[in-house]
Amino acid sequence: MQASNVLNLGIKELRSLARDPMLLALIVYSFTLAIYTAATAIPETLNKAAIAIVDEDRSPLSARIVGAFYPPFFLPPVLITPAEMDARMDAGLDTFALDIPPNFQRDVLAGRQPAIQLNVDATRMTQAFSGSGYIQQIVSGEVGAFVQRYRGEQALPVDLALRVRFNPEMNKGWFGSVIEVINQVTMLSIILTGAALIREREHGTIEHLLVMPVTPVEIMVGKIWSMALVVLVACAVSLVFVVQGLLAVPIGGSVALFLAGAALHLFATTSMGIFLGTVARSMPQFGMLLILVMVPLQMLSGGMTPRESMPTLVQDVMLAAPTTHFVTLAQAILYRGAGLDVVWPQFLALLGIGAALFSLSLARFRKAINQMS
Template sequence: MIQWLSNVYRLGLKELRSLRADPVLILLIIYVFSFAVYAVATGAKLEVVNASVAYVDLDRSELTGRIVNAILPPDFETPQEISSSDIDRVMNNGKYVFVLSFPPRFEADVLAGLQPSMQLNIDATAMVQAGNGAVFIQEIIAAEIAKFVAPGDTSSSLPIDLIVTALFNPNLQSTWFSSVMQVINNVTILSVLLTGAALIREREHGTIEHLLVMPVTPSEIMLAKIWANGLAIIVAAVLSLWLVVQGILSVPIAGSITLFVVGTVLYLVSVTGLGILLATFTTSMPQFGLLALPVLVIMNLLSGSTTPMESIPVWLQNVMQIAPSTHFVAFSQAILYRGAGLETVWLDMVVMAALSAVFFVAALLRFRQTMSASN
């Protein structure tokens, strides 16, 4: 047993030296856990920010002016007036996301209780921004009309005092979500790529033949690749959470980083095993990349990191329970977002450990078969 552990340790050191000698992979790790996290968190915003607005005012009344003046930054850009004949042109050119059109006698009809119609044109190409922005604009219009018609009347208000509290992200900032999820997704991506690349590198450099004549077993070789590459990923992920997420982006981490690392170790056994398994079916990095790409896309899109699991069809939710990424995302979100403890995430950790055992055994059997064929 001591000799087995010694072999795993020394082979792992060899993997770390090989990784250190590969500047492309080193730069990839640094980029993925630094600039990529920052760029996605600050660039891909889900809330409405600086949405462009235009308006057509055929009424020229005080009410229409109050509505236009209530559409303010930072949610919206300052509304720009256009003519009614320009609506189709500016919408087709994508110049404005929202175009309001006030009909003639709008204020007079409102005061007369005639419920006049007004038009809100929306460029739904940017679906999230369009949907949220439309709701904001409708609320602004309703509020301004209510204050204009009956400024002192509160009879239309709710008969209760409704207090809304947003937990875990009080300002509803998408940066808080996207930055942490980017780190979580990158753990999956790099775990597959680094371990798969390590095996492909052995073949391309001819060192796999050296391993075949050494007194080491396939399990020792696999575990060495797993712990060495897993260590590099965990260190990079933790540094990213501390330096980029908490430091640069000022996003709070609610839970225990130590508990997150423990769960990540359990998860890495399965996902690095998956990387080795995929690499055994290929003979070059281009082939491995083409095979890994659809697997990673499915794992990320259907794991709950991009869209809630509840929005996925039930049968597909059941299928994705065999994917370790589904449980890792739930585990990570519970700890990093909501500050959950072991009593909350222990079941996800048990499932990840069980799936890790399954993926490791499957990868080991395939790896042994591949090594036997090469011998």
């Protein structure tokens, strides 16, 4: 393998990419608007939930309960009649419908423990699960304050001191932006390398390379380093100007160390893109294969759901995926400020997985070239 051939082949790939406006637009979108949207469009677990209340008591206590629901957790309550409750729930207008029965205040003061009916639209799973708990706390708090004639909290025998680390504001945008950067690095590295190979096959330029004094490994390495460089530069620019600049997300660790880990991850994922490019015969086939590969890589790598909550079999199988180790080192570096002494196992794992994927892709690439020649 000659370094000059690898360099020239990589430059050729960069020039081909520069003449493809669709891929360029995809790169710009993925590392700008997609990251901004992922950071700002993530709602709270309970955010502006629609609630309707049937107030059959019309008492001061029921009025206190009605006035206790307000944004941002709930929309202002809509007062409805009992006949409207089922129809509004069926139409999807309300997530919660609270029915305060007649003589509710009188029964509370008499100690009869009256019941309040809460109807929940369980198809809105996240809001239904957390919102019902919020409503129970709100109603119990208002009833307790009304009965005791004052608002106060019971003193606990133990003082729990809460310390929120790495995200003191508990801002979901901080999490969403960094995870989206990780996802875009994986997705674009596979797309660019696979598309580069398929584009040459469709345009017939792969046959031109076969008659030149270059080897399959030089062709493959040229595609890998050029596409990896594009993604790495775009990732670095996005971290500085979008994540840290526009979104004001603090980075806890070294960006350079993260980019070094990203380079190892790109070594593995670009090899994976070459492999998928040799399997697929056209861009539509490549797109279908990409969906089958990207969904488990993103969903099961630990970026969206902690790996500890997954079945043991899934955890063991996903250790063979480069995204699992990349997500671990990226979160450790960018969130918690970890150094190389903490993330070196992930670096070694990415190096081993990348070498295995490179060898597998090279064997497949040579086989595909031999079939063309």
